[in-house]
Amino acid sequence: MLRLLGLAYGLFKHTPLIHFSLAKRLYYRVYAWSRPRDLTQIQISGNRLWLDPRDQGIASFLLTRGCYEPFEVSIVQRLLRPGACFVDIGANIGLYSVIAAQAVGATGRVHAFEPGPRNFELLQRNIALNNFKDRVTAQEWAIGAESGSCKLYLCEDNLGDHRIVTESNDGRTAIDVPLRTLDEAIDPKVSVDLIKVDIQGAELLALLGMQRLLSDNFDLAIVAEFWPDGIRRSGHDPLELVNHLYERRFVAYLIDEQRQRLSNLSQDELRRRCPAKQQCNLLWARGACLRQVAGLQ
DSSP states (O other): OHHHHHHHHHHHHTSGGGGSHHHHHHHHHHHHHHSOSSOEEEEETTEEEEEOTTOTTHHHHHHHHSOSSHHHHHHHHHHOOTTOEEEEESOTTSHHHHHHHHHHOTTOEEEEEOOOHHHHHHHHHHHHHTTOTTTEEEEOOEEOSSSEEEEEEEOSSOTTOOBSSOOTTSOOEEEEEEEEOHHHHSOTTOOOOEEEEOOTTOHHHHHHTOHHHHHHOOSOEEEEEEOHHHHHHTTSOHHHHHHHHHTTTOEEEEEETTTTEEEEEOHHHHHHHTTOOOOEEEEEEOTHHHHHHHTTO
């Protein structure tokens, strides 16, 4: 039943029907009825992952479709080399962390940050399950523009939608979590090759807290969610994020999952996206990483 549901989702994904709330409600209702009741282990990209089937986010897609953001995952795999260093901000249960750990090998390093307690528990289990404790360091921290502590607003249904910035009237349960800047969390002696940041609108805050790292690592790529409405909820203008990275000589590419391709975006094209509420995933690259990206197109 789960795979049939995934097939139906795939058929409707590229049609206008996917945008109707009734279709989404039907998908999640069928998923809630047919999903496993207990923690479930799957295999993906040669690795194993424990999932919480109650999660209507990443777990639901992995269980129904057997994949999650497959094109973006392939980009991460192809950008990393043995011995490289990958930073996973908003690691969730560790899908990207585990895949990156396989790509960087025993001589590489992965630094994973996930503030949600349940997600962090599964992240640790998945690191151990794949025997990657020798190359993955996981911290139960939120990453932002300053160090201290902050509120993490939990989403009961989608365990990848916990947020450190949210609207005051959305009724979420909030917990206190440690907050660190990436400049504090990563040793200055560490050379970073690729950063993935997906933290529900707080991406600019994370970037503001990695000024030293951006200065020290010119040959760098960043895979980041770009959600203008979420950035506005953090008290910032989405244009700040665009300008922040362009001023540091990054080039932007749209990660187009539907067409399975990277599309170069000019600064003007990104500015036109800033008023929108919808989100997309971007690849930012500079230095030697630009040549790598050219090989992916």
